[in-house]
Amino acid sequence: MSTERYDPRAIEAKWQRLWAAERTWEVSNEPDERPKSYVLEMLPYPSGEPHIGHLKVYSVGDALAHFRRRSGMRVLHPMGYDAFGLPAENHAIATGQHPRASTEASIAQFREQFRSWGISIDWSREFATHEPEYYRWTQWIFLRLFERGLAYRKQAAVNWCPKDETVLANEQAKDGVCERCGTPVEIRQLEQWFFKITDYADRLLDDLATVDWPEHVVTMQRNWIGRSRGAEVSFRCEALGTDYRVFTTRPDTLFGATFFVMAPEHPDVLRLNDAPEVRDYVNSAARESNEERGDEGREKTGVALGQTVTNPVNGEQIPMFVADYVLMEYGTGAIMAVPAHDERDFEFARRFGLEIRRVVESGELPSTGDGPMVNSGRFDGLHNREAFAQIVEWLAGDGKGEQAVNYRLRDWLLSRQRYWGCPIPILHCDRCGLVPVPDDQLPVALPDVEDYAPKGRSPLAGAEEWVRTECPSCGGEARRETDTMDTFVDSSWYFLRYCDARNDRAPWDRATLGAWMPVDQYIGGVEHAILHLMYARFFTKALADLDLLDVQEPFANLFTQGMITRDGAKMSKSRGNVISPREVIEPYGADSARCYILYIAPPAQDADWSDEGVGGIHRFLSRLWRVAVEVAERSGGAAGAGGVGASRSPVMRKAHWAIAKVTTDLRERFAFNTAIAAVIELVNDIYREKESLYGSPEGEAELRFGVATAASLIFPFAPHLGSEVYELITGRRVWEEPWPDADPALLASTTVEVAVQVNGKLRDRIQMPASASQGEQERLARDSEKVLAHVNGAEIVKTVVVPGKLVNFVVR
């Protein structure tokens, strides 16, 4: 046995140099006869250096990319950087260093590490979203959306983070705190830019059916869109002479509406009653955060307005209230209250002693169940589901209501009062209003400023010379928009740019794009299940409507990988339990790190990092390398792996078994852990059998075949070692070899072990020829002494035979 040691550092450097020099992983946009496959990991945000989560996504994606290439596909596997964003800007505020400088330093780090991991990236398509060559097109797309009315400005109650001093999208202000820094958000009335994503609510919801995504992600998107079908109904208020429309999902319960409630923010509340009591209530509601208001166990509060509205179905005058359990943002900001069939209304009615009138026979109140109608005039006796449609129809005939659909989804607030983002390419002209920057003047370059600190307005407002410009429409004086775009805008179309990354006349060529899109396999963390994925889908649909591309959904398949934890906890600097990929790769090499991270658990699952575990995988790779060196020496070098007959020796059978196992694990599921385990088993068998195989030409050919197969199968996970060993044994480049096929004839053994049960309990295992018929199998099993002992003369009432596997005798 050779005394040399497995030296990942040398091996990995060798192959990385070769792949870079030969640009091995570049793929041309010229189609050929191969089917295409677009494999993409979510765009990394470059900050410091890559962490262990990055190592995991790229280990998953790269394994897939390699497997698909060798399975005869044309694979696009690109890389880029999500370079704009708050962390770089906050760093700039703290240190004075330009965000561009720190960002580009991080990008250099990321690029360097990705290369050292040996990921098969087409580097010719690389870009970062802060480069003018990229954001020029971000602006161009913005203008197309603006022309379509899909980007617009409006005054709105928005989430404001007092710490970051910027507005946030609804999606970024979860539970009333800033998603980024955890500061409670304030609500401010500001004029802001929005994308009209709500126009796409139905399509974003319905098209989820066309996509192969994890069920929980689909569910999260569905909940986020929150479509509910019902009706809008008018309630007349004679005092003001106004009709109030309310949205309800239960028009069938209209006869049970015994009061009416408005949100405190509803503009008419004080017009209806401006008594001090009402004013106080409205003011105190405004002071409370949405979170406090939404608190679960909280008792219902409210104030009577002393006015009534008319219930349109029965003409009853019902009292009006203001209460903070009604939200201004949802529906119309006013509701009809049906205490018998809505838990919240029920609670409120109890508290204020209001009438609770059952209109559906459906069990104990409050009840949302179905049943026959009661107390509902001519609808009595009808099932409530039928009454639903009939009541809406009846109201529609009178002009007092109609079918309606409501969504939880809000328009996407995209403007940010921050520096480090893509400038919004719009001018403000006193005479012409909002004027788009002409296409030929793009990009609107982000100017340098002195002071990055936000002061409630964008730092760009301080760049006076940049702000002042000429209106392209009237030639008069105009001012540039000083807000920048949310970075989610940048990442909503980057996957399109990869298809034609060097195009300087258009964001992409439509036919070129059409040849790659959609992304066949998208890979990333669940944390983007709502925001990024929803925005990217919206952009894709809007761009399709603009006749710029031909797909409706950007990501045909989605895989969400689990987190890597340590000691059961999320890695974080504050916990001090962070392990960086570099720390692992230095002692063990990238191949060990990549294999370990895939081996530790199924990749969709969270997995706990163990330092000893990496050592185990490293040992396995060393074993493969050592046996390869030994086999190469003792069997006469790289003479080729030919000459292996249809031998059914254990090594041959194991090799073919491993081929079959790894292939299905990679093709049909993301079972990298069991795929790697199969290769480990193959190598273990080679160690067990090798001494008996040396010495005969056939035995040595089998050993070479076994080792070459192990190298070939481990290559998607450990590309450097796979290449090295394969070259050592065969003299060829493994990535140029087609993915191996398992020979079914070699998979089958001549004998099988059959489990024998009596009453479902295992009693014996017997060897028999694989060719044994069911009858022979049963006979052989029945003759087993152990079986006889357990049958013990009793009557066999039934025999179950599973060919080649099992016999079960049922005795009484």
Place this chain on the structure above:
RNA sequence: GCGGCGGUGGAGGAACGGCAGACUCGAUGCACUCAAAAUGCAUUGCCCGAAAGGGCGUGUGGGUUCGAAUCCCACCCGCCGCACCA
């Protein structure tokens, strides 16, 4: 509260109607060594037993089945998402 995912040896996990615990870590023993490391080999679910062998075992309780970790019902625990959305 609603929805989703999960609960298997000392640890990560495998099997997903047919031999529970593949593979790895850890542990123990042996070989090599002056010694250690490295490496190789063996053992390693629990209980009874000297052994042969037997019993018990996949969160709990029921059910379906010749046969259940796997399917069904109820419950317990953990994690994630949503949550006064009319």
